[in-house]
Amino acid sequence: MGTNEKSVIICVISFICGAWAGPGRADVVLVNFDNVSAVETGTLYPGTTFSNQGVSFASCISPSTLPSSSNLTLSGARDEIKVNGNANCISSPNFITATTTVGTNDILMSFAVPIFSIQVTTDDPVESGDLVRLLALEPTENPWEFTVIGIAEGFDDATTSPANLLAIDLGNKSFSFALFQVTTESEGFDDLIFETVPEAGGTWLSIVLMATTAALGSRIRRRAAGVPPDGSDCSQ
Numbered sequence: 690m691g692t693n694e695k696s697v698i699i700c701v702i703s704f705i706c707g708a709w710a711g712p713g714r715a716d717v718v719l720v721n722f723d724n725v726s727a728v729e730t731g732t733l734y735p736g737t738t739f740s741n742q743g744v745s746f747a748s749c750i751s752p753s754t755l756p757s758s759s760n761l762t763l764s765g766a767r768d769e770i771k772v773n774g775n776a777n778c779i780s781s782p783n784f785i786t787a788t789t790t791v792g793t794n795d796i797l798m799s800f801a802v803p804i805f806s807i808q809v810t811t812d813d814p815v816e817s818g819d820l821v822r823l824l825a826l827e828p829t830e831n832p833w834e835f836t837v838i839g840i841a842e843g844f845d846d847a848t849t850s851p852a853n854l855l856a857i858d859l860g861n862k863s864f865s866f867a868l869f870q871v872t873t874e875s876e877g878f879d880d881l882i883f884e885t886v887p888e889a890g891g892t893w894l895s896i897v898l899m900a901t902t903a904a905l906g907s908r909i910r911r912r913a914a915g916v917p918p919d920g921s922d923c924s925q
């Protein structure tokens with residue numbers, strides 16, 4: 690094997706190593722609500738307070754009985770949440786609830802990029818068991834109407850894992866909205882975890898890698914056949 694061929698192969702190997710180390714993998718994000726100040730009884734914050742972590746919140750109202758059509762319409766949406774600084778959190782010192790004195794209010798989550806999976810941990814006080822849900826939602830063409838494409842249910846008196854977890858993983862199907870739904874009384878959650886869809890850059894990187902490998906392979910074959918090189922060596 691000649692020096693030029695060795696250089697070409699080293700270029701290909703270096704490029705592949707660079708590609709493996711490059712961007713395009715999914716990110717798992719944890720939002721623990723602990724980077725703001727909150728009083729024990731709760732402090733109101735705009736729904737965009739944690740948007741630098743890729744998620745915005747709104748307090749809203751949804752029908753506690755899921756309609757058979759699997760579509761639901763939200764009402765009373767408010768660009769605010771309540772951050773509570775007390776021992777009912779999972780990670781100290783804070784967790785969040787919807788902003789209302791009426792028990793059956795919910796939290797809509799809007800993600801900056803689509804996600805494959807989501808998990809929340811329900812709050813920690815001693816209480817009676819009430820049904821709570823986490824819903825993965827897909828918007829319809831109608832304002833504030835969503836199709837339910839994933840459901841997790843549990844009871845809010847659970848204080849140990851996995852009973853206190855609500856989680857949805859739709860595999861390769863992504864979604865950009867989720868609803869934390871209470872049905873009979875207020876409930877909070879903490880430690881929101883979601884997995885974002887990889888950036889399109891990963892796909893383009895694969896295409897560039899394939900094209901580069903094919904071009905370098907062609908150069909090797911041309912030189913092996915005695916055809917003069919028509920461009921500069923990639924090792925330069």
Ligand SMILES: [Ca+2]
Binds near residue numbers: 722723780781784879
């Ligand atoms: Ca927390």
Ligand SMILES: [Ca+2]
Binds near residue numbers: 813
């Ligand atoms: Ca609870």
Ligand SMILES: [Ca+2]
Binds near residue numbers: 817818819845874
């Ligand atoms: Ca309860």
